[in-house]
Amino acid sequence: MEPRLAPLIVVSGPSGVGKSTVVDAVLALVPEVWLSVSVTTRPPRVGEVAGRDYHFVDDEQFDRFIEQDELLEWAQFAGNRYGTPRGPVLEHRASGKPVILEIEVAGARQVRSRVPEARLVFLAPPSRPELEARLIGRGTESPAAVAQRLAAAELELAAAPEFDQVIVNTDVGQCAAALVACLHE
Ligand code: 5GP
Numbered sequence: 001m002e003p004r005l006a007p008l009i010v011v012s013g014p015s016g017v018g019k020s021t022v023v024d025a026v027l028a029l030v031p032e033v034w035l036s037v038s039v040t041t042r043p044p045r046v047g048e049v050a051g052r053d054y055h056f057v058d059d060e061q062f063d064r065f066i067e068q069d070e071l072l073e074w075a076q077f078a079g080n081r082y083g084t085p086r087g088p089v090l091e092h093r094a095s096g097k098p099v100i101l102e103i104e105v106a107g108a109r110q111v112r113s114r115v116p117e118a119r120l121v122f123l124a125p126p127s128r129p130e131l132e133a134r135l136i137g138r139g140t141e142s143p144a145a146v147a148q149r150l151a152a153a154e155l156e157l158a159a160a161p162e163f164d165q166v167i168v169n170t171d172v173g174q175c176a177a178a179l180v181a182c183l184h185e
Helices: 019-029 060-068 086-094 105-114 130-137 143-158 172-183
Strands: 008-012 071-077 080-085 101-102 119-124 166-167
Touching: 008 019, 008 105, 008 172, 019 101, 019 172, 060 071, 060 080, 071 086, 071 105, 080 086, 080 172, 086 101, 101 119, 105 119, 119 130, 130 143, 166 172
Parallel strands: 008 101, 008 119, 119 166
Antiparallel strands: 071 080
């Protein structure tokens, strides 16, 4: 009999909605959860640490990951590519650790088709103006990049009904508690 794998939770939603803050709160509540570290061609932001926040790679390396089928999913987002290394996700799940992926919507759809038992959660902003204020307020992107991310957000918000659960991010603690509940379903 196949060994039972620990849960795989996908947290998706538009850039700026607060996915990282909510997921950090989940990790603080349930330390055995493992947050997947993605590969990206985006350059590091100030304060980001290679291997912790992302594995930062160039285009050639990313192409190689795709060719060698090492990514569980990948997508182009706002001019860069992002992907989830397949091996570590499986290894952690097999060792009994629930895994969280924090990814955009196109990637979440790929996970849905490749890992049918994954639980897909969409984090929604309380309102569009609120999302815009958060994206601008965090000050990590240029005005052009903010505009690109807001345009992507329109499409992402329309995808919410495809998810198993939609959580509106009005309160970090409540969102984190809802995600922790998913781990036990
Ligand atoms: P950021 O540049 O703000 O770190 O990430 C941009 C978007 O890419 C966010 O919505 C983030 O959740 C998403 N993202 C991060 N890693 C991955 C990944 O491995 N795959 C996919 N599909 N999206 C990702």
